Amino acid sequence: MSLVRERAPESDGLFEASTATPGDYLELLKPRVMSLVVFTALCGLVVAPVHPNPVLAFASLLAIAVGAGASGALNMAYDADIDRLMARTRGRPIPSGRVAASEALAFGCILSLFSVMLIGLSANWLSAALLGFTILFYAVVYTVWLKRSTPQNIVIGGAAGALPPVIGYAAATGTVTLDSLLLFAIIFLWTPPHFWALALLRSDDYARAGVPMMPNVKGPARTRLEILVYSAVLVPLATLPWFTGLGGPLYGIVALLTGAVFMLLAVRCYKRREGQAADKAAKQLFAFSILYLFLLFAVLLAERGLPFAAPFG
């Protein structure tokens, strides 16, 4: 947050004092993404068989939230050039000239270190290592390398978004188990249909920025097929927590019902390929995918939430 910063690209190249507000720095943390990360990490923490002290659990969640925000700031610092070209992102603090990329980079690095230290001290060093790995994976492997080089960017990069429940679980137990890996797998397989449904609608935007999303590289037909395949693997996999005992009967019912709707929308997206009907099908799948993931994790939370609320040892 230096007082003097580089001027916006459209200026005369001199230096001027920053007019960035705290809100701009908050925006660098991608609060909407952060809220999803906190929600899934909370779920990992709650479903764990060991219940940590609530203060330490809160600090762990805070660390995961800050770590997610730091990843967002690092991502925005690196992607400012392409963010400037896309309608969805050109209003972000760096492309709009409110915050310098170097400031966002420093902000992200400091928050990364802080978040890893915080979870290490409040929970354990396994969760700290996992959080550090997640930040590095998102900022370096996804942002710097995969995003601009392969249409599989969001598939592999999705691992970063899928790790928060594993971190939450590890913060509570100090271990990684099949249960936490199951939560990882659900988010990991959910990511491609979710993002590619959006990419079908925003392919012009991504093409303008030169980001090789699946619809731009392999075409909409191949994207629709891959959405269908990933959905067909995701829906049965999402019922597994019911069989392993991680989720109860309510989870089983919700996973089956919402899974059926998800499959229906994926098939509709696959079949409707032209005009407004195609856009509508992609939009419906995108919107429902958010609700789907939210419901699965919300039911897990609700089923396991009461024991969590009991006094801690």
Added chain:
Amino acid sequence: MVDSKVKGIVLTPEQQRSRRARNIAIALVVGLLVVLVYVLTIAKLGSHVADRKL
């Protein structure tokens, strides 16, 4: 020789406002950090804080 009339960087009202807002935000975050570290320390120590030789 330094010109005594040079005032250095003069902030505009908007720049002053945003700097003030940033300063307040930093103060709040640092204050919360102090509280967090204190509460975390107490939570980590727990009942063991009294478990020592007098």
